[in-house]
Amino acid sequence: MPHHALRKDTHIAILGAGITGITMASKLLDRGFQVTVIDRQRYPAMETSYANGGQLSASNAEVWNSIGTVIKGLKWMLKKDAPLSMNLAPSWHKYSWIAEFLAAIPRHDANTVETARLAQMARGHLMDMASKAGVAFDIETRGILHFYEDAREFEAGRRSTDLLRKAGLDRKELTADGVRAIEPTITADVVGGFFTESDFTGDIHKFTKGLARYLEAQGVKFLMNTSVTRASATLTGVDITASQNGTAQQMSFDGVVVSAGVGSRDLAAQLGDRVNVYPVKGYSITVNMPDESAQDAAPWVSLLDEKAKIVTSRLGKDRLRIAGTAEFSGANYDIRADRIKPLLSWCQHHFPDVPTDNSVPWAGLRPMMPNMMPRLGRGKNPRVFYNTGHGHLGWTLSAATAQIVAADVAEAFEPRPTFSGIGRPSAA
Ligand SMILES: Cc1cc2nc3c(=O)[nH]c(=O)nc-3n(C[C@H](O)[C@H](O)[C@H](O)COP(=O)(O)OP(=O)(O)OC[C@H]3O[C@@H](n4cnc5c(N)ncnc54)[C@H](O)[C@@H]3O)c2cc1C
Numbered sequence: 205m206p207h208h209a210l211r212k213d214t215h216i217a218i219l220g221a222g223i224t225g226i227t228m229a230s231k232l233l234d235r236g237f238q239v240t241v242i243d244r245q246r247y248p249a250m251e252t253s254y255a256n257g258g259q260l261s262a263s264n265a266e267v268w269n270s271i272g273t274v275i276k277g278l279k280w281m282l283k284k285d286a287p288l289s290m291n292l293a294p295s296w297h298k299y300s301w302i303a304e305f306l307a308a309i310p311r312h313d314a315n316t317v318e319t320a321r322l323a324q325m326a327r328g329h330l331m332d333m334a335s336k337a338g339v340a341f342d343i344e345t346r347g348i349l350h351f352y353e354d355a356r357e358f359e360a361g362r363r364s365t366d367l368l369r370k371a372g373l374d375r376k377e378l379t380a381d382g383v384r385a386i387e388p389t390i391t392a393d394v395v396g397g398f399f400t401e402s403d404f405t406g407d408i409h410k411f412t413k414g415l416a417r418y419l420e421a422q423g424v425k426f427l428m429n430t431s432v433t434r435a436s437a438t439l440t441g442v443d444i445t446a447s448q449n450g451t452a453q454q455m456s457f458d459g460v461v462v463s464a465g466v467g468s469r470d471l472a473a474q475l476g477d478r479v480n481v482y483p484v485k486g487y488s489i490t491v492n493m494p495d496e497s498a499q500d501a502a503p504w505v506s507l508l509d510e511k512a513k514i515v516t517s518r519l520g521k522d523r524l525r526i527a528g529t530a531e532f533s534g535a536n537y538d539i540r541a542d543r544i545k546p547l548l549s550w551c552q553h554h555f556p557d558v559p560t561d562n563s564v565p566w567a568g569l570r571p572m573m574p575n576m577m578p579r580l581g582r583g584k585n586p587r588v589f590y591n592t593g594h595g596h597l598g599w600t601l602s603a604a605t606a607q608i609v610a611a612d613v614a615e616a617f618e619p620r621p622t623f624s625g626i627g628r629p630s631a632a
Contacts, residue, residue: 211235211614215458215459216238216240217242217457219243219444219462220242221243221245221247221412221428222463223412225461226415226419227329227330227415227606230419235610235614240424243430244431244432245429249409249413251465253408254408256408256568258408259348259508259517259599262323262327263350263368265320265322265373266364267312267315269308269576270309277290285542285546287513289529289533290532301482315576316364318371320367324373329607330602334411336418337418341414343405344506347400347402347506348400348505349506350398350400351507352510353392353393354510362377374402375398376400378399380395380396387503387504390507404506427448430446431448432444432445433445436475437583442456442460443456444456459616460475461613462588462589463590468592472583482572483572485529485530487531487544487547488528490564490566493522493558498558499522501558513530526547526550527547528547531543539565539566544565572596573595576596578592578594578595579593581608581612586616587616
């Protein structure tokens with residue numbers, strides 16, 4: 205009997221309808237599973253997968269666990285409009301996370317190479333999903349350009365390029381003129397840059413929502429507006445208690461994949477695992493540009509300003525997304541005016557002919573693991589799986605990690621071999 209026929213009777217719940225949960229649903233459906241996606245929001249991609257930086261960036265794969273980042277971070281903590289903001293109020297979760305972040309410094313190089321490898325693996329899977337589902341998501345395949353105004357930072361960038369090369373990524377070094385040749389709208393006093401032609405950008409929300417709509421038509425069940433309040437697993441299945449409009453319901457599944465973004469830590473604890481995701485807040489503005497003069501003055505190539513730690517993506521001709529900031533203040537969704545201001549000022553400084561009078565502010569919580577590597581595959585219980593903790597690179601990595609975790613799920617539910625001629629399950 206083909207495996208697909210057997211898997212039709214195997215029902216997997218996916219907790220979370222962000223980019224990780226929806227790509228996961230796609231890959232499990234491909235393998236013939238019956239899939240139900242559960243999310244507390246009314247629509248898919250309403251939390252962190254809503255208005256991020258838009259970059260599909262293998263070139264930004266370097267993990268932050270380094271002495272250099274720690275020193276920079278300490279300096280930034282003293283500056284009001286810096287890319288990092290830390291609420292120093294006591295919190296066991298935050299300080300245990302920071303301790304684990306520091307402990308992962310020796311793995312910096314290996315984890316960077318592994319992340320860059322995953323990012324490149326993701327590209328093909330993402331494009332396959334988009335074309336199968338017929339999703340338009342304002343994709344721009346013009347590469348990603350890192351630019352530098354500080355010679356020391358530029359030198360450090362060269363070391364990252366060497367690491368990325370180990371993962372097979374071609375990131376070209378550019379002179380200041382080379383930077384302006386690639387993106388003529390840049391007026392900053394740059395010392396040089398790096399260009400990764402194979403990187404690209406797109407609208408994560410459009411992609412996730414479009415793919416979800418397609419999957420629903422293909423038979424994936426969506427329970428939206430449904431908050432998971434309890435999850436427990438036994439050796440034979442998983443029980444979920446969820447609340448929809450105040451009414452609790454009990455459901456049973458054969459297995460579960462946790463893709464709940466910053467909600468993954470709590471759910472994992474209920475399922476018997478420690479998944480130390482911390483919510484690292486970031487902000488974006490989406491600058492709407494109805495006028496042709498603004499459209500001409502805005503960059504088409506996606507940028508990463510190494511000094512400000514700000515990224516941009518052009519989402520079609522009339523939208524420019526600008527994103528940045530890492531704020532450690534717990535599960536707090538407030539859009540702070542003093543954190544939006546540096547993004548507006550950055551746009552005014554670098555692209556003075558792009559008016560920001562029509563721009564939409566947003567904040568989202570990056571589900572970040574202390575070692576900055578996503579938590580993938582099996583939990584302690586054989587019915588429990590994770591595809592979560594993608595931090596600042598969930599858009600870049602999800603298509604690959606969904607593929608990896610779907611293979612783990614398929615393997616776990618593989619029919620056991622039988623003794624030929626006897627036809628009873630193997631004792632193995
Ligand atoms: C400012 C900013 C810029 C970024 N820029 C980039 C970029 O340029 N490139 C890149 O690759 N990445 C970027 N990222 C990171 C990327 O956006 C995230 O890694 C990704 O969106 C995380 O997806 P997710 O599916 O893990 O989480 P989410 O999208 O948050 O999805 C999790 C879902 O789980 C649901 N959920 C949680 N708990 C429960 C519960 N108990 N019951 C029911 N539902 C629940 C939530 O409602 C949510 O819909 C950026 C992030 C930010 C904040």
